Amino acid sequence: MLTRRVRGSWRGSALTQRLIRSGFAGSASVTIIVLALIMLFLLREGAGFLGTYRRELETYRRCGLEFCDLVDRPLAQQEDLAGSLRRALSSSLEPLIGQARARRDEALRLKREVDQLTQTQREVFEQAQALPAAQAAAALPEATKALSAALKAASAAVVIAPILSAKQATDLRLQLSTQIPGKEQPLALINQLQQEFLRVDKEAKARFEGLQEAIETLEEAPEDLRETLSELKELALAAKEQATLHHTLEEGRQKLLNAAQNARDPKEKAALLKEAEASHSEPPDESALQAQIAELREPLVLHIGAYSAKVDQLALHLPEAEIQLPEAMELLQKTAQALPRHAAAMRASVPELRQWKADAPVHLRSVLGAFFFGTQWLTNSSWQDFFGFLPLLSGSLIIALIAIAMATPLSVAAAIYCNQFASPREREWIKPVIEFIQAIPSVVLGFIGISLLGDLLKDLSQLPMLSWIPGFPIAERLNMFNAGCLLALMAIPTMFSLAEDALNNVPQAYIDASEALGATQLQTIFRVIVPAALSGMGAAVLLGLGRVIGETMVVLLVAGNRIAIPDFSDSVGVVFQPAHTLTGIIAQELGEVSRGSAHWQALFMVGIVLFAISLAVNAMARAMVRRFELPKS
Amino acid sequence: MPDSRSTDPDADFISVRDFSYAYGSTQVLHGINLSIHRRRITALIGPSGCGKSTLLRAINRINDLVEGAAPVSGSIHIDGVNIYDPAVDVIALRRNVGMVFQKYNPFPRSIYENTVYGLRLAGITDRAQLDEAAEQSLRLAALWDEVKDRLDEMATSLSGGQQQRLCIARAVALRPRVLLMDEPCAALDPIATARIEDLIAQLRDRFSFVIVTHNMEQAKRLSDRTAFLYRGKLIEEGDTLDIFGNPAQPLTEQYVTGRLV
Numbered sequence: 001m002l003t004r005r006v007r008g009s010w011r012g013s014a015l016t017q018r019l020i021r022s023g024f025a026g027s028a029s030v031t032i033i034v035l036a037l038i039m040l041f042l043l044r045e046g047a048g049f050l051g052t053y054r055r056e057l058e059t060y061r062r063c064g065l066e067f068c069d070l071v072d073r074p075l076a077q078q079e080d081l082a083g084s085l086r087r088a089l090s091s092s093l094e095p096l097i098g099q100a101r102a103r104r105d106e107a108l109r110l111k112r113e114v115d116q117l118t119q120t121q122r123e124v125f126e127q128a129q130a131l132p133a134a135q136a137a138a139a140l141p142e143a144t145k146a147l148s149a150a151l152k153a154a155s156a157a158v159v160i161a162p163i164l165s166a167k168q169a170t171d172l173r174l175q176l177s178t179q180i181p182g183k184e185q186p187l188a189l190i191n192q193l194q195q196e197f198l199r200v201d202k203e204a205k206a207r208f209e210g211l212q213e214a215i216e217t218l219e220e221a222p223e224d225l226r227e228t229l230s231e232l233k234e235l236a237l238a239a240k241e242q243a244t245l246h247h248t249l250e251e252g253r254q255k256l257l258n259a260a261q262n263a264r265d266p267k268e269k270a271a272l273l274k275e276a277e278a279s280h281s282e283p284p285d286e287s288a289l290q291a292q293i294a295e296l297r298e299p300l301v302l303h304i305g306a307y308s309a310k311v312d313q314l315a316l317h318l319p320e321a322e323i324q325l326p327e328a329m330e331l332l333q334k335t336a337q338a339l340p341r342h343a344a345a346m347r348a349s350v351p352e353l354r355q356w357k358a359d360a361p362v363h364l365r366s367v368l369g370a371f372f373f374g375t376q377w378l379t380n381s382s383w384q385d386f387f388g389f390l391p392l393l394s395g396s397l398i399i400a401l402i403a404i405a406m407a408t409p410l411s412v413a414a415a416i417y418c419n420q421f422a423s424p425r426e427r428e429w430i431k432p433v434i435e436f437i438q439a440i441p442s443v444v445l446g447f448i449g450i451s452l453l454g455d456l457l458k459d460l461s462q463l464p465m466l467s468w469i470p471g472f473p474i475a476e477r478l479n480m481f482n483a484g485c486l487l488a489l490m491a492i493p494t495m496f497s498l499a500e501d502a503l504n505n506v507p508q509a510y511i512d513a514s515e516a517l518g519a520t521q522l523q524t525i526f527r528v529i530v531p532a533a534l535s536g537m538g539a540a541v542l543l544g545l546g547r548v549i550g551e552t553m554v555v556l557l558v559a560g561n562r563i564a565i566p567d568f569s570d571s572v573g574v575v576f577q578p579a580h581t582l583t584g585i586i587a588q589e590l591g592e593v594s595r596g597s598a599h600w601q602a603l604f605m606v607g608i609v610l611f612a613i614s615l616a617v618n619a620m621a622r623a624m625v626r627r628f629e630l631p632k633s
Numbered sequence: 634m635p636d637s638r639s640t641d642p643d644a645d646f647i648s649v650r651d652f653s654y655a656y657g658s659t660q661v662l663h664g665i666n667l668s669i670h671r672r673r674i675t676a677l678i679g680p681s682g683c684g685k686s687t688l689l690r691a692i693n694r695i696n697d698l699v700e701g702a703a704p705v706s707g708s709i710h711i712d713g714v715n716i717y718d719p720a721v722d723v724i725a726l727r728r729n730v731g732m733v734f735q736k737y738n739p740f741p742r743s744i745y746e747n748t749v750y751g752l753r754l755a756g757i758t759d760r761a762q763l764d765e766a767a768e769q770s771l772r773l774a775a776l777w778d779e780v781k782d783r784l785d786e787m788a789t790s791l792s793g794g795q796q797q798r799l800c801i802a803r804a805v806a807l808r809p810r811v812l813l814m815d816e817p818c819a820a821l822d823p824i825a826t827a828r829i830e831d832l833i834a835q836l837r838d839r840f841s842f843v844i845v846t847h848n849m850e851q852a853k854r855l856s857d858r859t860a861f862l863y864r865g866k867l868i869e870e871g872d873t874l875d876i877f878g879n880p881a882q883p884l885t886e887q888y889v890t891g892r893l894v
């Protein structure tokens with residue numbers, strides 16, 4: 001009896017053990033299987049992208065949109081150039097006309113203010129006026145009196161900026177106080193100020209006649225070119241529309257045919273086949289389009305030649321003598337340098353136009369290139385969607401670098417302090433506090449970035465004493481630097497813990513040996529402990545990088561979401577520009593695109609690349625630790 | 634018994650008096666009295682856990698690093714200086730009292746850098762001076778011929794015995810007066826052990842050695858004097874020949890004949 005019970009319980013415990021064991025094994029394999037499934041799913045959804053995008057690019061070429069872009073792309077610069085000339089003009093005009101305009105604006109502002117202050121009385125007065133004559137006679141005098149009193153009070157009360165002289169102020173008050181509808185006195189002063197402004201403006205503009213002419217020349221120069229181009233563009237768009245329609249119909253027909261093949265019931269099969277037949281569409285004939293393109297090619301080339309010649313001419317005759325203001329001068333000089341480059345770029349499009357062929361095949365290589373090295377991520381465009389990866393990658397990388405550059409010294413220093421200098425009691429609270437940062441939900445951090453850090457940065461950047469910092473004053477509250485700061489905060493706990501572990505793993509034997517040779521604590525730390533922990537700290541940095549690249553919420557909220565490759569002309573100041581990221585774009589756009597479209601697939605491609613980057617970073621961190629593993633103590 | 638301290642300063646080079654030591658609240662050394670002679674080899678023997686390492690590590694105060702570890706009473710004088718005096722510069726003390734550990738522990742750097750580590754700590758940067766010191770120390774440690782062509786290789790690429798000799802070279806580079814060795818051969822094979830023993834024998838008239846060892850034969854072969862510790866107390870000290878051949882205490886006799894565990 002006793003033995004049996006013992007044996008029974010022994011068996012039971014073996015069974016439990018086996019169950020527990022398989023439970024653990026099960027969880028491990030579930031994790032692995034889920035990971036594999038995720039990879040598979042990502043790949044399946046993303047894999048179609050190359051095909052779809054290739055088809056879209058083929059349509060883009062076949063329908064002549066690419067042809068138009070050959071001209072349109074370089075031509076886009078014309079507007080920027082005209083814009084900088086306009087800015088040069090307006091900044092030159094400003095010192096001449098600013099005063100007059102400010103006086104006029106002040107007077108107009110005062111009029112508005114008085115109008116506002118007396119609005120109630122005015123309404124009462126207008127109601128009284130609208131009454132039948134008999135009643136009006138009774139109510140009107142009362143209302144008039146009230147309005148006139150209100151006007152007097154208001155025009156006396158408004159504060160007039162010192163930009164208007166004392167006399168002007170008195171006149172204005174007087175004139176404003178008599179504005180009873182129907183019996184208005186002319187607002188002589190306001191009129192006078194307006195006239196004055198117009199006169200000054202005209203005079204000023206006359207002084208910059210040359211510049212104004214230059215602007216007009218540049219704005220009018222491409223008119224013929226644009227006209228031909230927009231004719232072409234219309235043709236191209238129409239062709240594209242047809243091609244898309246045909247593709248959609250064809251796709252539907254294929255689906256129906258497939259269904260028909262699988263259908264068992266002959267009746268159903270016949271119905272499906274009939275339906276498929278109905279949606280049959282002929283592939284659009286693009287030979288007419290191509291003939292038109294061929295026909296317009298030479299006129300286009302002629303226009304380009306004429307336009308570039310005008311631009312070159314303009315570059316030589318920019319009226320530099322008129323300009324005195326240094327900032328306007330700078331703008332003008334920059335434009336003068338950019339104009340010949342622009343003309344050259346326009347001319348460079350000519351051979352491309354001539355070589356362009358509508359039926360040249362789009363190689364897979366160039367599809368890959370268009371994705372991985374594409375500089376445009378342009379979606380929902382009425383012209384053509386582009387899925388270029390570089391703007392997103394550059395945003396993600398710059399933000400990650402900012403974050404790592406800030407988090408590394410902080411977390412390493414904190415780890416060294418905590419591990420080597422802190423008393424046990426300090427350690428007791430430093431570690432939990434740093435690790436607590438991890439508990440802050442990233443959306444809350446994003447909130448802080450929007451409401452606090454953004455304003456703080458912007459205000460700081462406006463301080464004159466900080467204007468030496470590249471990129472200051474900053475234009476956007478939400479920018480890569482802001483996001484980088486918050487991500488640094490998010491990366492610090494991970495990096496701190498790992499760096500601390502690395503320091504802890506330095507064998508005591510090294511420390512003993514160093515101290516026994518007469519090292520001070522600092523010497524031991526910086527000659528033995530830190531060097532020995534360096535690989536572990538490198539791994540900590542890499543894992544922090546992985547965390548930062550994969551983070552979504554903060555960048556979505558704080559990075560500013562401008563899809564463009566940042567402008568590096570400002571050197572380090574580039575960090576204060578807004579950007580979009582690999583993670584942010586997925587979060588933002590995946591919900592809005594239709595399943596299976598090129599855009600949808602492109603987002604999955606971005607996901608795959610993100611996944612690959614994370615894997616690579618993790619593998620590198622592991623390799624780093626393994627490569628420099630310390631002997632076990 | 635005449636007071637040896639006054640008559641022969643060499644015989645009382647390191648003088649441990651009524652020395653007690655504790656880790657936190659656990660006292661592990663009780664009233665140790667021991668004289669260590671200048672330029673002699675003193676062996677500390679005793680069963681595991683009796684406090685040999687603790688005593689050794691008290692002599693260069695490396696145990697200061699251990700939290701809660703401190704002497705309870707008594708003193709240790711080296712050449713007449715109380716090393717636990719608050720005025721004593723611990724860094725200078727450790728430069729004068731070198732230490733070699735049970736498990737060889739060169740730094741993960743080149744052989745050369747290991748050798749000159751202590752000199753660099755002391756602020757010596759002159760390359761020629763460092764080169765010369767490195768060569769001399771490696772020669773003293775009988776390692777020069779084996780490594781002179783590979784000074785820039787990692788120290789960890791050496792064999793265990795070579796690494797331990799490198800640790801000895803690293804210690805002697807500072808020209809200490811005392812070398813403390815805590816079971817220096819415990820991690821080595823017999824051949825490497827023999828080489829280390831030869832080395833110690835060669836250096837015996839340059840340094841004062843205190844060697845902790847488990848190996849009775851080694852103590853007999855190497856040491857001039859032997860001290861036997863048991864449960865934190867010094868049972869007996871004297872000439873090695875006396876301790877092994879003619880011990881005064883029955884406990885010592887039991888231990889050296891292997892009947893005490």
Ligand SMILES: Nc1ncnc2c1ncn2[C@@H]1O[C@H](COP(=O)(O)OP(=O)(O)O)[C@@H](O)[C@H]1O
Nearest residue numbers: 656661679680681682683684685686687688699
């Ligand atoms: N760092 C320490 N903290 C607490 N107790 C220690 C520490 N090191 C050694 N001890 C204790 O002190 C006693 C003596 O140890 P040790 O000097 O290492 O002996 P031995 O070297 O003779 O084997 C042992 O009981 C050991 O458990």
Ligand SMILES: [Mg+2]
Nearest residue numbers: 685686687815
């Ligand atoms: Mg020991």
